[in-house]
Amino acid sequence: MSEQDSPNPGYALFETAIGRCGIVWSERGITGVQFPEGSEQATRNRLQRRFPNARETAAPPAVLHTIAEITALLAGERRDLRDAVLDCAAVPDFNRRVYDVARAIPPGSTLSYGEVAERLGDRALAREVAQALGQNPFPIIVPCHRVMAAGGKTGGFSAPGGVRTKLKLLSIERAQPSGPTLFDDLPLATRPRRRA
Numbered sequence: 446m447s448e449q450d451s452p453n454p455g456y457a458l459f460e461t462a463i464g465r466c467g468i469v470w471s472e473r474g475i476t477g478v479q480f481p482e483g484s485e486q487a488t489r490n491r492l493q494r495r496f497p498n499a500r501e502t503a504a505p506p507a508v509l510h511t512i513a514e515i516t517a518l519l520a521g522e523r524r525d526l527r528d529a530v531l532d533c534a535a536v537p538d539f540n541r542r543v544y545d546v547a548r549a550i551p552p553g554s555t556l557s558y559g560e561v562a563e564r565l566g567d568r569a570l571a572r573e574v575a576q577a578l579g580q581n582p583f584p585i586i587v588p589c590h591r592v593m594a595a596g597g598k599t600g601g602f603s604a605p606g607g608v609r610t611k612l613k614l615l616s617i618e619r620a621q622p623s624g625p626t627l628f629d630d631l632p633l634a635t636r637p638r639r640r641a
Contacts, residue, residue: 453471453472454496455501456492456500458492459512462521466480468504475529476531476535477496478582519617525551525552529586540580543578552588554620557593558595559595590614
């Protein structure tokens with residue numbers, strides 16, 4: 446079963462500190478989250494491409510609760526989204542296991558791909574962990590932005606804005622990755638100083 450085949454999918458757009466996000470749900474739970482694109486219409490279009498059977502409609506209470514929690518987290522409040530029920534029918538088993546580990550990482554903390562792989566029982570699976578996180582249909586609920594490359598480097602990020610979005614999310618959560626920052630492309634004299 447693919448993302449698009451979930452029974453009775455609905456979606457809603459909602460405002461956050463990083464822009465207008467989207468959320469898609471089925472009768473079984475949340476099937477996807479969409480980070481902001483260049484405009485509200487672009488976000489809606491991306492959701493409709495990912496979930497062509499989904500229809501924009503009023504969110505049920507459980508989804509409204511998750512929207513409120515996502516909004517609070519993106520506004521800098523410390524929130525744990527592990528109570529959000531996910532519809533993982535279209536998610537491969539290995540990816541589900543990776544997402545379970547990622548969901549246990551609290552806001553403000555990070556793990557490396559290797560550390561996630563180690564928690565799955567085999568540190569050699571780091572590359573597969575990175576691939577699974579790159580396919581994450583539930584960004585922010587499954588906080589793939591909290592998983593870094595070796596040595597504190599950022600690694601990739603498949604959401605709109607790429608690594609810049611990842612660093613923005615980590616900054617909102619007050620995480621202190623030791624890799625590149627949002628300010629690395631500024632002249633040295635204008636960069637904020639890092640705390641030691």
